[in-house]
Amino acid sequence: MRILISNDDGIQSPGLRALVEALRDYGELWVIAPDREQSAVGHAITLSEPIRLFPWTMEGVDHVYAISGTPADCVKLAITELMPEKPDMVLSGVNRGENTGISVIYSGTVSAATEGTINDIPSVAVSLGSFTSTRFEPAAEVARRVVDLVIARGLPADTLLNVNVPDLPLERLKGFRATRQGRARFQETFIKRADPRGKIYYWMDGAKVPLQETETDSAALHEGYVTITPIRLDFTHHEFLPELRRWPLELHAEAKA
Ligand code: MN
Numbered sequence: 001m002r003i004l005i006s007n008d009d010g011i012q013s014p015g016l017r018a019l020v021e022a023l024r025d026y027g028e029l030w031v032i033a034p035d036r037e038q039s040a041v042g043h044a045i046t047l048s049e050p051i052r053l054f055p056w057t058m059e060g061v062d063h064v065y066a067i068s069g070t071p072a073d074c075v076k077l078a079i080t081e082l083m084p085e086k087p088d089m090v091l092s093g094v095n096r097g098e099n100t101g102i103s104v105i106y107s108g109t110v111s112a113a114t115e116g117t118i119n120d121i122p123s124v125a126v127s128l129g130s131f132t133s134t135r136f137e138p139a140a141e142v143a144r145r146v147v148d149l150v151i152a153r154g155l156p157a158d159t160l161l162n163v164n165v166p167d168l169p170l171e172r173l174k175g176f177r178a179t180r181q182g183r184a185r186f187q188e189t190f191i192k193r194a195d196p197r198g199k200i201y202y203w204m205d206g207a208k209v210p211l212q213e214t215e216t217d218s219a220a221l222h223e224g225y226v227t228i229t230p231i232r233l234d235f236t237h238h239e240f241l242p243e244l245r246r247w248p249l250e251l252h253a254e255a256k257a
Pocket of ligand 1: 008038095097109
């Protein structure tokens with residue numbers, strides 16, 4: 001079994017370390033992660049500058065690299081260039097902070113897993129429901145169980161699993177909930193300041209908007225459940241497509257008349 005592990009918090013992240021520790025006895029691990037934090041870069045890829053590779057050391061892991069790119073770059077470079085054979089699975093995380101609802105769109109963590117799915121490799125993203133906690137071990141243990149299930153059951157084509165774990169000790173986690181992606185989002189605020197030379201800059205901040213959702217990733221996570229959400233590559237709103245086709249979609253209506 002050959003597993004590729006990446007993240008968006010960077011190669012030095014304790015969440016990445018916890019995931020590596022948990023998966024250590026699963027076979028050949030490859031750790032290829034950004035050389036710095038790349039949270040919220042989404043599925044960005046690097047085209048306008050080189051991608052640098054820095055051999056790294058991590059106890060007990062043979063193949064560890066930090067790269068000067070995004071999470072999607074990490075998985076692309078690993079699969080097409082660095083690894084002699086495709087991995088059997090791609091894992092991303094454990095991320096510092098939940099990736100539920102609308103955050104999935106911005107998440108570099110989810111994007112590393114998405115890149116695996118694009119390459120037809122079963123892929124799982126794992127995030128911890130806290131931006132301040134250092135308790136990554138329960139989430140890493142959950143990741144192990146999910147990996148076992150994916151090995152046993154497989155995943156449908158073009159589908160990845162997005163797993164979010166409450167910041168609780170393992171024995172206090174209420175169990176798994178298979179959920180849909182919700183609509184939870186952050187309301188951004190911009191802090192406006194002056195730099196030492198008097199130039200104005202902005203720094204984005206935000207707070208989660210409270211929502212009365214049920215049966216979503218965000219809602220179940222905050223009830224203390226590990227959430228597991230199947231995410232697909234296809235963004236198409238299939239149910240709306242027939243209605244859309246009934247729109248007068250004519251570019252040259254007057255020529256026809
Ligand atoms: Mn992150």
